[in-house]
Amino acid sequence: MTIIDFLSQRSFVQPQQKAYTFMADGKEEKESLSYQQLDRQARAIAALLQNYRSEGQRALLLYPQGLEVIAAFFGCLYAGVIAIPAPAPEASRLKRTLPRLRAIVKDAEASLILSTPEIIALLKGTYLAESDSFEWIATAKTDWNLADDWERPELTGDRVAYLQYTSGSTSTPKGVKISHENILQNSAYIKQAWSYDTDSIAATWLPYFHDYGLVDGLIQPIYSGIPSYLMSPITFLKRPLRWLELISRYGVTNTGGPNFAYDRCVSSFKPEQLAALDLSSWRVAHSGAETIRAQTLENFVATFGACGFQRQAFYPAYGLAEATLVVTTRKLEEAVKILSLDVDALKVNCAREATEASRGSWTVVSCGHPIGDFQTAIVNPETCCLCEEGEIGELWIAGSSISQGYWHRIQETKQVFAAYIRNSDRGPFYRTGDLGFFQDGEFFFTGRLKELIVIDGVNHYPQDLEITIEQSHPLIRVNSVAAFAIEVDGREGLAIAAEIQSQPKQPEAIIRAIQQAIAQNHEIEVVGIALLKKGGILKTSSGKIERRACAQEFLAGTLEAWMVWQNRQLLLK
Template identity: 40%
Template structure:
């Protein structure tokens, strides 16, 4: 191998391409540089216009050239080695800008383009947190932002750096840096479902270890084809839609998230048309597709190529998995493809996952015992029994422990506690927040010398070597000594009326008269109103029957007004605050 001027790799022996199958890069820059040299003409990324027709494509050589040009532009603007916000619309410009940041040693912080005032406020708060007033974006997104929010003059005071207008000839001036795998590759701002968003410092090593674990658990090869509608500013969309093609050499077809939301069948049609083998989505996406099958059927779909249907980013529900599998069995969807997994941004993404070539597992337990923090197995569908979905075992480089969140003592198998994680995917900490980094990333188990762990804030238990998440510790509702998981109550509400949609409810506790009481907020809609249903009475009955507790208050609010994260999770603390201060948008 030799290097021509301006950093272009040339391989005299083309048989070197055979060696790339076992290639394990130490940084994402090394990954792209090597693939550009050995597989320059291989198409890595294709963007589907309207979620259907192929649009722009990028080979590894194309992407390497684009990344070098953007890196030079960043360095010449004084942004090399700094942290900047990234605000790109759907399309491949984000991929070019992200890799350009990697090449310039710039830690990009991808965010969703704001759709309302709350989104603008979040953008401005993250800009302040990064310490840099430069926003990397594309021309269309910049013009839309400045035109849509004239009431926010703060936006005009930002420096908008349009990455789609850089001089591509600048690529020739790039000099490859001597990059430490521990260098911060990006800042992944947490979605904020449990508090104020914080920037997670994800290193090149974190990305590479995570990618290697994905390869291990799902037998990923460069013959795999990924299909993704997930937003690339979210950890799951970034890993499966951008990083894995870099690291493993697999091809990916991307579409805008709104293309899926407006017509969920596009996701399945793309998998069918392009013979996708790996694709992921949260639980609600599988629910949406199941409803589509009920109304539109499955004609024209062939899902036999889809070998890993990953489900994560929110609690995985057994009824959702089973309903999806039944609905698409006529389209040759393999039940074994279902792969629930658990992860969080602080661990780059995945902690555990259902392996390839094995059915996912569900454990039926006594609901009363689970509420008390104990795991007692029960007979399926027996009175009082509830299903808990396994999120699989952790991989060889990761250690998972269940720990009492108060005493910090290890819990035995069969006992619910906080999930603690140790391994190479655990991020470096929170950007410019040493106290919170120490509390979350440097935890130690009492009476043990087992090293530092990441505290996830999630509750769960281990059974026969597999992880079963049950909920958020700080969101736990305790009524009359019983532990209630808010997501379970919210799911019950969603299913009590056919016109209610996913993530339409928020459950939390408020203190009244010296004791905690349950409050449920429900987004209603015109279809529910037209049915003449007494929705509060229906919710009260369903929750009381299923969870043996009656809500002290049930409040109906307008649709799309509950506080949610950019990835669609309920922000329960914000909902509770709006309930307490009377700022909810009540349904009429």
């Protein structure tokens, strides 16, 4: 059985029930698809693809957010074609987005591009069209009567359904192979963990090409048989309150997003808007894809509690594409657990709760318990031995939701998907590259192994430094700071990139404030600071800050900066 069986069955049992409704500007119902309509469109697209003898081939999906991409995605699954959801190129950003798109096409050896006539016309005028031969398919022009010609392919659980490309550098994107079994297993676990039932109503603004938006936003509604309302990520970023208005209007029960989404709602609301919001239906407000901040949860409850939002609706979670989506999340019967850790202990990889005697503390939010059949271990990333209780290490995971590996990357797959704990027969595990610890069965994420900043043998977590920087000066924008290490005279030093509200009249004051805050709270000397224009911080499609990319552009001098302070000099851009 596969997810296409779920859609096929729902089209037979609930043919006229709306599956998805797309909201233009997050406000007006622009278009909708019933189960029957979606099934018919998917079968027609599949029949069209079968005319190209495309089973097992890779198809790039390039669409604006909407319903067309959903039909195309399921059309690929119905045809046994491996779908590759990817961000649609924009004419104004082609120079930045095309190299990554080209790298994905090359890595996956894609032979099909499914898109809109407008996007196809845009791409045919670029080197992407000149250097590769594709079948360009504008799915909106499909004759839906082709649905009757569809022939069901032989699909087994281990067949790859789609490739989820990770947000790495443009030259080395990695395609995570997600099988039909992976989809069903993780969907079942999510349904139970986040209490999807016949009364649930879902909503999402998350992009379809991100695992969070695809698995929970598009696949879960079909798996659970519930209606879902979609809006564009661009609409959310411009008008965050439209998300909450949608929840209020339709009685949405299950929806969520990264930590920054909740911050944006708090920072953009106006007091007079609260009276019109009713968030009492919102039972599951999941949060993942980036570090979850305790202050964000507190601020959101304080702001929207008057609208009926309940604190117990928060479901912090941890997940990643290599595990399909969710690995851990809060249990229904438990409250969100928040710990205050001793900062000196953290520097030596020890998770010890802060006391009155502690010189400083760092707050971490629990990501909950492992769901489904996930097995977990905290392992020393260098020795591959199990960590002691209370010791911070790398999270290793195993389970039926774990991907088979990376597309055409045999050696890397072997290194990270087939790890065994030293001096034991436990394995194989997937090495997440994420650091954290367990307490009372709950996972606490502390940071990315590759982003850990080690100065003079002492560990510093970038998220901790970034919070300090945000609070150091009122002109520094929230969720728009990156802390990273650069090499200076053969040693690692701390560098910072921070967006500010507007061109600073006194940049020296901001730089001094950052230096003093870091020195007082973390006892580190800052060796470089870039004060960036709004939007200058590099982020992934899901809103996560790309610290390594920021470091590369800092060193190259290509950040969109008002000014840069380095080598004790202020350089105007």
